[in-house]
Amino acid sequence: MLWIGVFFINGIIGAYAWALLKMILPILGVFGVFINIFLFIFCMVKRKKNNKVLVNFILNLVLIFPILMTMNIIEFIYPIDIERAEPSVTIKWPLAEETIIGWGGDSIEDNLIHVTWPSERWAYDLVMNPYDIGSKNNEDYGIWDKEVYSPISGVVIAAYDGEKDIDPGSEDFTLLEGNHVYIKVDETGTYLLLNHLKKDSVTVKEGDRVNAGDVIGRIGNSGSTSEPHLHIHHQRQDPTKVLHPILAEGLPLYFEGINGEAMPKKGDIIIPDILKN
Template identity: 30%
Template structure:
């Protein structure tokens, strides 16, 4: 599946650009509809796509190329007739497909964009980013399930799944490596994002191999630490075995070392899961006053 998705995100845009440039459109309507369909598809993959898997910087190449392609494709509009062969079934089918694609991809993209904004009632807590010395990408984040599946589970709504990028803009050496060490974030030190009390600390689970079925025995969080601070419980999950450095009841300060990122619990690859919970409900987290979304980057 991940290889199929890679083709969609990296090869299909090139085919669509070629389509806009080389197709003999029968009318202005057909060209504009196809142009809008490509625009909505690119918006869909730009907002919804998990670019840390493929190449995060490639994400910005497609909008740049689309602007260039649009310049040449739309130059043909004055040369095309206003109306096409309305009685031609192939033409009508093409128009129908164009409308369907615009609506489908546009709807999903708008839903994703809606997750970029917090409702006024949602008061975020400000934390210090818990990792140093790297570029970090958000695999899940935001206020809509289309960009953050955690929003479907009330205690973890607004949770973040964070990965680290290597020099190629990818979270690992390859699309789906089976070696934990190939994931850039594996073993990265974790630091306390706030000052408070350790209310729970677990270090008893083994790492699971990447891409295997999650091990949900015991705690889905795997090895983890829960801190009571700023009026909420802050959860940091999936830590590496034998690295948790704090104990229940211990007081910690912002920046104190907690452990390292691993792959324990309900996870398919190394990453940091962090969320804040208050009275059984997840509350938003900001870092440097930023509410982060899927594909957001933090440079530390």
């Protein structure tokens, strides 16, 4: 039934079904395996038939199997076609300098860390040179402290910048998303999420109306992040009302006013119009 929800129903039902398949059932399967090993040993000692125990053991192994997808040992994209995911939005570029797509696009090759989860199915991680350099100092990364501009007109539904910036490569965070600004899009009523901003840098507050081009904060390294970058994605559900960040329906996100494709992919070098004029 969960697989039916994922493949044929999609939406928020698919998102919950995917989370259960990848995170909850494997835990139950592990418990089931240990219980059945104990029962198998008990049956052998008592010299009783153990066919049912063997069947249960195999079924619990099947429950554990999706953990291989959670760990990306088996790379499996969240199964929804971009044509079926609506509405999409087209937004302005949120940075005013040459940018590189760290992760982005519709394929597992270009966007592995995002496309395996429904909420971030078409998310982007944006960086600038130098990046992926292994330094433990945030200041060594090109995108650090760069201004972030609202990519679209809408209302700020959440703004937070109280999370400290962590050292690259560490895991000393409280919120997965770190410092952030969430915008309800005027055009569609959907939500745009911008994460990992710098502590004390956010210039907007909940309830503010923003227009495309307004400064909303600066790039930091807060939350669950390997190095300074801007994470941005588009989803249907209000992120302040979901039970967990992954329990949402991600939606396509395109850009205008840049060179190249409207949906750029990993490795693309983006030059916004502001630099071309």
